[in-house]
Structures are given as C-alpha cells and as structure tokens.
Amino acid sequence: MKKQTLVVALSALMLAACGKKEEAPAAAAPAPAPVASAPAAPPANTEEKVLNVYNWPDYIAADMVANFEKETGIKVNYQTFENNEGLQAKLVAGNSGFDIVVPGAVFAKSQIDAGLLMKLDKSKIPNLANLDPTIMAKVANVDPGNDYIFPWAWSYTTVAINKAKVAKALGSTPLPDNAWDLVFNPTYTAKLKSCGIAYLDSPTEVIPPALHYLDKNPYSADAADHKAAGAMLAKVRKDIRLFSSTMIDDMAGGKACVALGWAGDLNIAKARAAENKNGNDIEVLLPKNGGLIFFDNLAIPKDAQHPNNAMIFMDYFLRPEVSASLTNELSYPTANKASVDKVKPELAGDKTIFVDADNMAKMVSPTSLSNETRESMSNVYTLFKKSK
Ligand code: N2P
16 A cells, blocks of 8 residues: 555544444443533644744853753743943844843833833733832832743842951951942951952943942932942052952852842852852852842844744743742742742742842832933943042
8 A cells, every 4th residue: 555545544443433423322432522511722833843032141040941842842042241331232233133122120111111121921921910019019110011021030239258268368457337338448458459349340230339338319310320330449459359240159169258249140150160169168148228129031032033932931930849949949039939839948048049028128129220320330330440
C-alpha cells in the first residue's frame, strides 16, 4: 500500500471508530465530553516560539528560564543591561527586538507617556491576581490603573560595609549614626578610601541618595538642588575608588569595603562571601533616615514581536513557587503576595530584605523622573565623575 493510501485508510478507520463510539448506548460508554457548552478556545498563539528578554544582571533564579522553555517550548533569549539609562536608550531608539524589559519605577512613567510600552492584556495574565494590592497601589503612582507594568522585584538603595575592613580603616572613629555619612561625609570617606568606596554607576542611582542625604527631595526637579548635590559630591570625589557595575563581586571579593548600592545585590554579596569563606563579612545597613525604595517592573515594548509569549512568561513568573524562587536564590522580595509563605524563613525574617515596619516608614518611595530632570541629574553626575 502506498503511504498516502495508508493515511487515508487510517483516517477512515479512525472516523469510523469515533462514529461508533458516539452511537454506543450512554450506559456503556464514558460520558461524552460536553462539547457544546465548553468555553470557546482562546485564539491560537501564532507567534514563533521565541521570547527576547532584557533584564538587569543577577536578577533571575537559575532554572527559571530552563523550566519555562521545557514547559512551553518557547526559546528564551536573555540579555542584560546595567542601569535604567541603558534600557531607556534602547527603548527610545526603537526596534530593540525585546519582548520583555524591566524598567525601574522612576523611569516607567515617562516611558508610558512617550508611548514606548504596550498595554498588558490582563485577561492573558490571570496570575496578576497574586500581586499584593498594597504594592500595586504604590506602582499606580507611576502607572495609573496598573495597565502597563507590574513588579519583578523590589529592594532599596543603601550602604553596606565590609565589617572588619571598615573597622580597621576607621580606627578609633566609631561607625556614624547615619550610615549615609560613610559614603557622603568627607570625615569618613577620607579614612575609608584606603579600603575602597564603590558607588553605583548611574546618575539616577547616585544623585537621588545624595539629595536625600542633604535632606532634599531625592526626586527633586529643581536644577539648583542637583547642583547642591554635585557640590556635596565634589568634596568626596577623590575618595571614591569605583563606579561599579559589578558590585556583587566587588564587595564579595573585597575590592571595595563600602558600597552605595542595592540592598538585594549587597545581600547576594554577603551570601557569596560567606560561601567562599574569604573572610569578607558584609553587613547591609539600614540608614536611620531610610534608604530609597525601588521597584523594577516587567513591561512589553510597544514594538515587541512576541507580546503573547511575553504574557505567557509573565503569568508563569507570577506563579507563587516561581516568584518565591527569585527571592530564595537572590534575596530580592517580589510583589507576589501568594509567594510569601514559600520564602525561606531565614530570608523572610531578615529585615534588610523584608524591611520591618519601623524602617519601612523611613524609606523613600520612588517618584517618576521627567526627561528634563534626568538630563539635569546626568549633567551633574558626569561632571562629578570626571573631576578628581
Ligand atoms: C540587579 C538588580 C537590579 C536592581 N541584580 C536595581 N534596579
């Protein structure tokens, strides 16, 4: 029998078998599937099985992509960017090729307003219901209606120290009452310069904490405030060793003894140093006037080629156990309320990760920065960085 004939014959046989089954007496056959009352099948996802993700470094659990690919057959291309400015440039240029990006809240509103992001189809992300309404209310400050973004993770910008190295460098001077003094007050930086001070490398990561230290609005739009921050920073410039995009390694490996960085990464550094038993005992500090909270958010660029795949990934990420794996591996809390009871108790009880109510009350929430404000901050930062 020719192959084609065989296929036809087999099909006929199968049809006949189906027909027979339908005709069988109800009592003898399993209940027929309620075909007529079944909900209409969703329109087929016709996208090629590809998803291009652009996220921050060290920000995803080890098996998250592999498990997603195995389950869905969607191949994930994963690339990273180092700061919000880098992502912003890609989005503004257009045709980035990315289907998922992760902007910080302070950048998200101007991106939404500029039409750079796509509205989420919430019907395709049922696990949005797992998100904590209190956190989503905060995100609504930059995305009214929670239409475009939701958090991947959150943490805060703060100061961390290598305890032994800092104690040695400070000598008889005790640790300051205000942890920000360690990176902004020349009395301390002059001493700590010997073991290495590292700042994050981005205008919008350095100018807001400097403004906060000066008791000004960290997200002030006033160019005079930015100038004041620049004047203050100029006094410590010679003491700053690194503008770092590799803060985890720099702190864990002992290249720096003090960091102005993200609590999440600094806690990763602490865990990594402990694991390596290299004697670098790192402590993440909670400044008495608080740190600067940030949210990094999943979003789909307006010109994404695979928005459906993006939403399939988003829904997968919002499963309680998947969100919890991010927290458990990387010490970053998510906004997934349903994941909280899956977080390791030693992390859940660490107030430098899940900030306790007292410290939370002192933290500054993110506010959107306009293009003009970012440009002004960037000018001040560039001058600061290149002077010495
Ligand atoms: C990288 C985390 C990025 C946090 N590990 C700052 N948005």
